[in-house]
Amino acid sequence: xxxxxxxxxxxxxxxxxxxxxxxxxxxxxxxxxxxxxxxxxxxxxxxxxxxxxxxxxxxxxxxxxxxxxxxxxxxxxxxxxxxxxxxxxxxxxxxxxxxxxxxxxxxxxxxxxxxxxxxxxxxxxxxxxxxxxxxxxxxxxxxxxxxxxxxxxxxxxxxxxxxxxxxxxxxxxxxxxxxxxxxxxxxxxxxxxxxxxxxxxxxxxxxxxxxxxxxxxxxxxxxxxxxxxxxxxxxxxxxxxxxxxxxxxxxxxxxxxxxxxxxxxxxxxxxxxxxxxxxxxxxxxxxxxxxxxxxxxxxxxxxxxxxxxxxxxxxxxxxxxxxxxxxxxxxxx
Numbered sequence: 001x002x003x004x005x006x007x008x009x010x011x012x013x014x015x016x017x018x019x020x021x022x023x024x025x026x027x028x029x030x031x032x033x034x035x036x037x038x039x040x041x042x043x044x045x046x047x048x049x050x051x052x053x054x055x056x057x058x059x060x061x062x063x064x065x066x067x068x069x070x071x072x073x074x075x076x077x078x079x080x081x082x083x084x085x086x087x088x089x090x091x092x093x094x095x096x097x098x099x100x101x102x103x104x105x106x107x108x109x110x111x112x113x114x115x116x117x118x119x120x121x122x123x124x125x126x127x128x129x130x131x132x133x134x135x136x137x138x139x140x141x142x143x144x145x146x147x148x149x150x151x152x153x154x155x156x157x158x159x160x161x162x163x164x165x166x167x168x169x170x171x172x173x174x175x176x177x178x179x180x181x182x183x184x185x186x187x188x189x190x191x192x193x194x195x196x197x198x199x200x201x202x203x204x205x206x207x208x209x210x211x212x213x214x215x216x217x218x219x220x221x222x223x224x225x226x227x228x229x230x231x232x233x234x235x236x237x238x239x240x241x242x243x244x245x246x247x248x249x250x251x252x253x254x255x256x257x258x259x260x261x262x263x264x265x266x267x268x269x270x271x272x273x274x275x276x277x278x279x280x281x282x283x284x285x286x287x288x289x290x291x292x293x294x295x296x297x298x299x300x301x302x303x304x305x306x307x308x309x310x311x312x313x314x315x316x317x318x319x320x321x322x323x324x325x326x327x328x329x330x331x332x333x
Contacts, residue, residue: 005076005081005084005227006074006076006084006087006088006096007035007081007083007251008035008248008255009035009074009096010087010088010093011033011034011036011040011251012062012063012066013063013067014033014034015049015059015063027041028041028042029041030042034087035083035084036083036084036255036258037083038258043250043267044250044251044253044267045251046059046248047270066094069094070095071094071096071097071324072094072095072097073096073097073099074096074097074098075099075227077098077100077101077306077307077310077311077316078098078310078316078320079303079306079309079310079316080234080259080306081255081259085098097321097323098316098317099320099321100231100310100317101235101310101311101317103210103231103232113205117205120204121204121207121208121212122208122211122215124164125212125217125218126215126217128217129217130217131216131217131219131292132161132217133162133164133218133219133220134156134159134163134218134219134220134289135164135165135207135213135218135221135222135238136156136164136165136221136222137165137207137221137223137224138223138224138243138245145188146188148276148277149167149188149189150188150189151276151279152165152277152279153193153279154190154279155281155282155286156201156282156283156286157193158279158280158283159282159283159290161200161290162201163200163202164202165202165203166205167203167204185205210236213233213236213238214236218236218238219238219289220240220241220286220289221233221241222240222243222265222282222289223240223241223243224244224249225240225244225250225256226249227252230256234304235304235307235308236304237301237303237304238300239261239263239289239294239296239300240256240261240289240300241262241263241265241286242262242263242264243266243269243285244266244267245270246270246271250267250269253266253267259299260295260296261299261300262296263285263289263294265281265284265285
């Protein structure tokens with residue numbers, strides 16, 4: 001099963017079909033890609049696509065395998081991406097079976113999240129007003145250096161909203177570089193930060209993501225735009241602020257923005273660069289996603305209903321699974 005947006009899959013298949021190489025230094029150049037209503041700027045495409053000698057070759061070979069497949073099982077649903085899904089019915093691409101959203105509502109917690117920590121987080125959420133908390137988690141690889149950690153902290157503080165923040169230590173750096181080495185991530189926070197906002201914050205290492213997103217207190221999610229996280233928050237009806245880091249995440253973020261399902265704080269941020277997202281940008285993103293009257297919030301709530309209808313008897317994904325079963329039965333006969 002392909003765990004990504006249908007629109008991203010059409011892009012991959014288009015690369016295999018046209019054998020085109022995106023050799024350009026102009027990140028504002030736009031590309032017409034099947035599955036996307038509007039042209040897609042280079043700056044939101046995976047960086048390896050611009051390096052023919054790198055991972056592009058592997059990407060191309062995988063895309064060719066998809067192109068020659070009898071069908072593709074896809075973790076999405078028709079109501080989420082109607083334009084992209086319809087692109088697969090033109091006879092040019094393999095048939096697809098959108099069977100999503102496939103999410104694990106009772107998934108095992110991260111090994112570093114013990115029961116005591118989980119209970120502490122959930123108890124804190126239980127004590128917060130409904131729809132008052134923004135949850136910030138940037139993936140298992142989404143750790144930052146001290147400067148970015150401080151900007152995130154200040155942005156959250158300035159927003160005035162309650163927040164649950166998953167904070168991890170950054171990768172160890174070369175001692176010869178003269179950098180400060182921290183024993184725990186909270187040492188990177190601004191002086192006096194924890195005391196100033198003691199009543200409206202919860203800072204933790206790992207958090208039970210699905211349990212947190214489905215809690216009535218959580219109303220916004222600052223995310224790295226991994227596909228699993230996107231499906232989880234859509235299922236829970238939680239609006240998202242985009243902060244993609246690597247791989248196809250920028251394209252995911254761009255697609256969500258185009259669908260009107262996200263607040264676009266950042267679309268083209270990439271880890272490993274010197275770019276720092278400012279406190280002002282973070283504050284604005286949080287304020288927008290927590291705005292009670294926002295159009296994004298309304299659309300996300302509507303999409304949550306569609307996601308549930310898709311997987312029940314008679315829903316689009318239910319019927320897609322039925323077609324897939326019939327296909328396998330026919331092949332067996």
